[in-house]
Amino acid sequence: MRKHAVLITVLFALTVTLFSVSAVFWEFYKLNKNQYIEHIFTKHEIITQIYREHLQKKTSQIMLEANLAVYKFVIEKDKHEQKAILKKAKTLKQKNLQRVDEAVMLNKKGIFTQKIVRDVRISMLELNKTIYFYIEGPIGSVLIEDEGLKPFTYYSIAYSYLTIILIISISFVLILQRLKPLIRLRRKIALFGNGDMNISFKTSGSDEIALVSNELEYTREKINTLLEARTLFLRNIMHELKTPIAKGTIATQMLGTQKERDRFSSIFGRLESLVEDFALIEEVTSISDKSNFNEYRLVDIIDGAIDMAMVDRKCVTVDVDAGVKLRANYRLYTTAIKNMIDNGIKYSTDSHVKIVMKNDELCFESRGECIAHPLQYYIEPFTKDNPAKNSFGLGLYLVDSILKVHDRVLAHEYENGVNRFIFA
Incomplete structure (x- = not known):
């Protein structure tokens, strides 16, 4: 993930930006829709007034329809159709109103006027892109269709949203295009670090x-x-x-x-x-190209190292599977093993070294005291414990350098009186 940190950051910024813009437009859409519904609902309070007058004056149904037709309102008379609309339609807004009627009453004291408060509920409905107003009163109800009104549309908002999203997407695509040279540069740097000294970083352009x-x-x-x-x-x-x-x-x-x-x-x-x-x-x-590395059996490399060390074969015990192979520079790897054999025999108490495989790692075991310093001390050039020994202190330094070329490291552990050096 760290290798693509810049790319991930750009994509994260793109995701956050798109999400934020989408959230803002969604809220804007809901706000506009609510304002539209509120505006239409308020504007069409004329329906309530006409219906009130119809109830108060007890005008005929024909008069009611005529008054509504002036504003392009039509009463739905079909009871089955009315039920279907009420069942399927979506309620956009609903409001409860109170209607006050005056009635002439007679009692022992004489004639008097009594005010009667009646509840009226008006609902704004939408079905199949048609707006309906449903009025429920104490003595009946009516479903009115507005033929001249269309439902709220989101096309203008959607157009604006898609335009902004397109602009943002194009901007981020351009940013990613500008990052391509950076990705190529990273790959070239990796090749250079792996030893390709002839890789060229030169490029045309004047940007950073x-x-x-x-x-x-x-x-x-x-x-x-x-x-x-x-x-x-x-x-x-x-x-x-x-x-x-x-x-x-x-x-x-x-x-x-x-x-x-x-x-x-x-x-x-x-x-x-x-x-x-x-x-x-x-x-x-000076090794920069590993194309000359070949596959060898490990036992063959060890035999070559023993011959190079010119030691008695009785001083070296080899316990390595003959089928183990590795890709290496034969001369260098043989030299590394030869140096480990020399060190094992030179510094052991019994002049003997054992070469074994443990957990797919090559180990050199020899009896003796634990090394006096951390391993890092001995892999520095010209360092050694005993200046009187016939050595320049380059043995382990060479081993460590050769192992690094083969993508391995030198490790050490001490257990039960045995020094164990490991090609890990």
Whole structure:
């Protein structure tokens, strides 16, 4: 998810924006509809007045229909149709009114006028895009159709809503289009980080992403230049060192005593070993392409490492399934295992190392005291516990560097008097 944080943020903003706009337009639609209904309901109070006059003056049905027709109101006379409309229609608004009638009464005291309050309920109904007004009184009811009135429509609001949604969507599409170069740039940076030193970041354009890409291209060229200069320097140094070391080794044989010959042979041998370690370091750090990695059986690599270490095979116990394979640079992986064998034999109490597979991880076990420092201390170059040992302190540093090239790490644990180094 972190890899697509910007894209997710943009999509989240789009979702929130669309939801907010939709919510606002929905509330606006409901408000407009309610205002429309209220306006129509108020405007059509004339129906109530006509019906009141009809009841008070007790005019004929024909007179009532004539008065309603002036305003394009029609009474629904069919009782079955009226029942069907009342059953199916949607009630838009309803209001209770009171009608006051005056009646002439006679009692012992004489003639007097009495006011009678009657309840009247008027309902505004909608069915099949037709508006009806239903009036219920104490002595009857009437259903009136408004032929000149149309129900509330949402087309103008829907048009505005769709227009705004379209504008927002187009805007976000344009934003995503502008983010495409950033996605391509991220992929190129990942390839560069994985060792593709010839990837090009150069791009045309003048926006911020193009400026960053071109700056990365300039940085890439500088890094490549520095790496090439470093590689050339190391190779020249090693080439120049090999010649005097070879001459010194030959000259050593001309010394007078065996003790002097052995001492100088040891010195030149260590120098030659140091040059070889430097060559390995240069090879490991300069690997940018893993296409030359091949699949090998692990037992074959271990056999090659034992031969390279030139130790008695009785000093090494191998408990690895012959079917286990891995993809690796044979020379480098063999060197890493060889260094672990050398360390195991050199620092163990019984000059023995056991190579086993545990949980799909290659382990090197040897008896002895636990290492005095954390593992990180030993994988730094030129560090070692015992300066008197015949070593430059590059063994575990080389192992760690080789494992990193193979997407692995070096780990250590101590259990029951056994140091266990793990290719995890």
